[in-house]
Amino acid sequence: MLVTRGYKYELKVNNKERTLLGKCAGISRFAWNWGLAAQKSRYQTQTGVTRFTNAMKQHKELNRLKHTDFPWMYEVSKCIPQEALRDLDRAYQNFFTNHQQRKRKQTIRYVGLPRFKKKGKCKDSFRLTGVIHLFPEVKQVQFPRLGKLRIKERSNFPLSARILSVTISRTADRWYVALTVKEEQSDCKPNGGPIIALDKGLSVFAALSSGIPIARPRFLLQQARKQRRLSKAHSRKQKGSNNKRKSALRLAQFYRRITNQRHNFLHQTSTYLAKNHSVIVTEDLHVKGLMQNKKLSKYWGDLSHGLFQRLLAYKAPLYGSTLIEIDRWFPSSKLCSNCMYYHRNLTLADRVFHCPLCGLVLDRDQNAAFNVANYYTIYQFLLFPVAESSAETLNACGEVVRPAFKQARVVESGRTAPKTVGNDYP
Numbered sequence: 001m002l003v004t005r006g007y008k009y010e011l012k013v014n015n016k017e018r019t020l021l022g023k024c025a026g027i028s029r030f031a032w033n034w035g036l037a038a039q040k041s042r043y044q045t046q047t048g049v050t051r052f053t054n055a056m057k058q059h060k061e062l063n064r065l066k067h068t069d070f071p072w073m074y075e076v077s078k079c080i081p082q083e084a085l086r087d088l089d090r091a092y093q094n095f096f097t098n099h100q101q102r103k104r105k106q107t108i109r110y111v112g113l114p115r116f117k118k119k120g121k122c123k124d125s126f127r128l129t130g131v132i133h134l135f136p137e138v139k140q141v142q143f144p145r146l147g148k149l150r151i152k153e154r155s156n157f158p159l160s161a162r163i164l165s166v167t168i169s170r171t172a173d174r175w176y177v178a179l180t181v182k183e184e185q186s187d188c189k190p191n192g193g194p195i196i197a198l199d200k201g202l203s204v205f206a207a208l209s210s211g212i213p214i215a216r217p218r219f220l221l222q223q224a225r226k227q228r229r230l231s232k233a234h235s236r237k238q239k240g241s242n243n244k245r246k247s248a249l250r251l252a253q254f255y256r257r258i259t260n261q262r263h264n265f266l267h268q269t270s271t272y273l274a275k276n277h278s279v280i281v282t283e284d285l286h287v288k289g290l291m292q293n294k295k296l297s298k299y300w301g302d303l304s305h306g307l308f309q310r311l312l313a314y315k316a317p318l319y320g321s322t323l324i325e326i327d328r329w330f331p332s333s334k335l336c337s338n339c340m341y342y343h344r345n346l347t348l349a350d351r352v353f354h355c356p357l358c359g360l361v362l363d364r365d366q367n368a369a370f371n372v373a374n375y376y377t378i379y380q381f382l383l384f385p386v387a388e389s390s391a392e393t394l395n396a397c398g399e400v401v402r403p404a405f406k407q408a409r410v411v412e413s414g415r416t417a418p419k420t421v422g423n424d425y426p
């Protein structure tokens, strides 16, 4: 099976190359801003279908102007402005598609209009296509016009893969190259490990149905004092000064380090889970909603549960495992994992679950993890075979009202399980 995958490496650049990459990012930003300004003025001055253009027409127009107005654009590859204009075109298409979808009430997500990019405020990056080669034995990548650039690590890059495009970007003072490739993925054997369920939370990163929780890392919170000191020092520097530039770099390096630590933890945890378990059952957490709680958002943000879920989703099929996401409305915390009693009055402050019916006393998150595991067992053996014949529960608007066993998504095959009538809890 052919799959699209990304590989990211850090570039080992000297001062000359660093200047050149900065120039490329600047030209990409200029092309985006030029295209956006042209599109905006076209929209205001013209009528009908001529109000809109596309990336190809805009690139032709830019090429005509290059000779006279922007001769410095010839210093870099023609792909850079071309790809920037394509990105702009896609941004407009995303805006219009989202507009239509929201009109039809198909999504609640909001996609805004593309905006101008400002030097120093936006991320420095550009995209390249064309003849790109990676030479792992000499740790080099060859780009059009830029020539050969060194990468810092001996890569695990598959030589049979076809490179579609590369994105070169800067984080603090380091430059990275991300290659998008199409490669063959062989079917792996089904994983023979046990089934595991996890309940993601704040007090522990995840409570596992095996009984051993994954402790909560505190990457940013642990260094909150340093963050405060660096931010304060940066805001006190004079605008436009060399010291301001230096303090901005120190702050960016600090954040890069935190992000790297977090990504390392998430990758190691998700790989461990995918490698050693046949089925991973998780809750579909509404991270965006959780982040709106002003008091807790920094704690949720430090854990990156959203990214963790995405990592699990792509790693599970790689190791022959199946990821099952259960509905976010499933009351995993409020059910007793022993007798299924529904504890209606349980609050967030109750860290220990006391069951009034069977007398179970268990840590709240651990109880939730057992419930997620129970859900999977019931879903697999009871609900799935009868799902075809059952009707959906609809409300006046035609939306599915939140039945507890509403749906579970099998991520491995990308198919959604049939929606079934919810089980009524006592």
Ligand SMILES: [Zn+2]
Pocket: 336, 337, 338, 339, 340, 341, 355, 356, 357, 358, 359, 360
């Ligand atoms: Zn009970």
